[in-house]
Amino acid sequence: MIPQANPGAGYLAQKAEIDAAVARALASGWYILGKEGEAFEQEYAAWLGTTRAIGCANGTDALALILRGLGIGEGATVATVSHTAVATVAAIEMAGATPLLLDIDPDTYTMDAEELAAVLGDPPPGLPPIRAAIAVHLYGQACELDPMLAACAEHGVALIEDCAQAHGATLHGRKLGTLGAASAFSLYPTKNLGALGDGGVLATDDFELADRIGAIRQYGWKERYISSMVGVNSRLDEIQAAILRVKLTALDAGNARRRAIAAAYDAALAGGPLAPPARRPDAEHVFHQYVLRSPHRSDYMARLKAEGVGTGIHYPLPVHQQSAYEGRVALGPAGCGETARAAQEVFSLPMYPELADEQVERICAALRGLAG
Structure with missing residues (x-):
């Protein structure tokens, strides 16, 4: 895994x-x-x-x-x-x-x-x-x-x-x-x-x-x-x-490697059911996480696990819905509706500079397989 x-x-x-x-x-x-x-x-x-x-x-x-x-x-x-x-x-x-x-x-x-x-x-x-x-x-x-x-x-x-x-x-x-x-x-x-x-x-x-x-x-x-x-x-x-x-001393190189891995994931997702993460214009992303989104999250996570690819969820429950905060923290006028929807759908792929090329290719193959 x-x-x-x-x-x-x-x-x-x-x-x-x-x-x-x-x-x-x-x-x-x-x-x-x-x-x-x-x-x-x-x-x-x-x-x-x-x-x-x-x-x-x-x-x-x-x-x-x-x-x-x-x-x-x-x-x-x-x-x-x-x-x-x-x-x-x-x-x-x-x-x-x-x-x-x-x-x-x-x-x-x-x-x-x-x-x-x-x-x-x-x-x-x-x-x-x-x-x-x-x-x-x-x-x-x-x-x-x-x-x-x-x-x-x-x-x-x-x-x-x-x-x-x-x-x-x-x-x-x-x-x-x-x-x-x-x-x-x-x-x-x-x-x-x-x-x-x-x-x-x-x-x-x-x-x-x-x-x-x-x-x-x-x-x-x-x-x-x-x-x-x-x-x-x-x-x-x-x-x-x-x-x-x-x-x-290795941070800049590590960030460059993260961007290269993200580019490989982007290519693997092309034409498939999941969209790559949005990038803000005139900004450079360092991909602490590579986050995908789907209302069928649990199915995709299970399929990736079956191919030996671990995933995570960042974050599974919004702060305002956690028992320590629910009902006592103030919300803005939007009521955090988009936040609640995202928490039900986001999941993260493996992302760290030390991923070997062979591991990245295994992950990309699993991503391409999601289109089937």
Whole structure:
């Protein structure tokens, strides 16, 4: 069976370099917020094209830290989508803010820009003021960001980019994560840039915001053991930072390989019952996931499994329909109808750079077989 995800393959592809980096970090005798972490932050900011990057414990914390750094918490609403990993919504509540969940564009599965503009212009009654919007760049490509940025600017709302699935994706030639007030990246092992454990990083061009978040991630310390503001404990450890420095060197090549695999899948699907994923114009997709859609999802997944091809579902139940949130989180005027429909139909093919050519061809053969 070809697995839908295989983070262990990423380790084996760079095993010698990763093992050496881990040994270097262990030998240093410094394991939290040391030279490896500082170097990773500098190298990631340079690769991304921002002035600052700050490592933290995970991608959820990265979002929550941005909100805390912006002073957005209790008494504020944050708009985002329900078709996302639950971490996006969890981060809003971690910061003490109120989530407002909007619908998606059915072609790209990203936030409906028109609905965002509508709720900013005419906020739903009974909610605190909307102070921020979290735009989730899902599956590896950009949201319809231009009108979102304009609407947020018009209403004095911070736009935060959730780039957990979009390391290296671009819009108008600029990397995602450089367009909003700040951006958050998960470094979970299956991500395009993944640690061998947990990790996160956030980025911004706002030096004051970066300094504030840098203090918040470690108890609000600017001076050791002295909290100048309320903070948390969310630090990227030195071993993971050392590993990420190695893996960052292969990220661009890995993204190129993902695009090549996606092109092969596109060709295999031609003339068949399933359409390739939509691509946004003037944007470069990095295919964190290659997502197909059908009301007959279970049948297609079973047929692919019979051919030795693993699949996944991202995501099977919208956040607003999960028992922890159902009936208590606010929805936008569209009621997340497109979100609910997508959750019943989407499924993901294997997608990671280490897929061998022979495995890609096996998957393509199985896809061609779906036309029969």
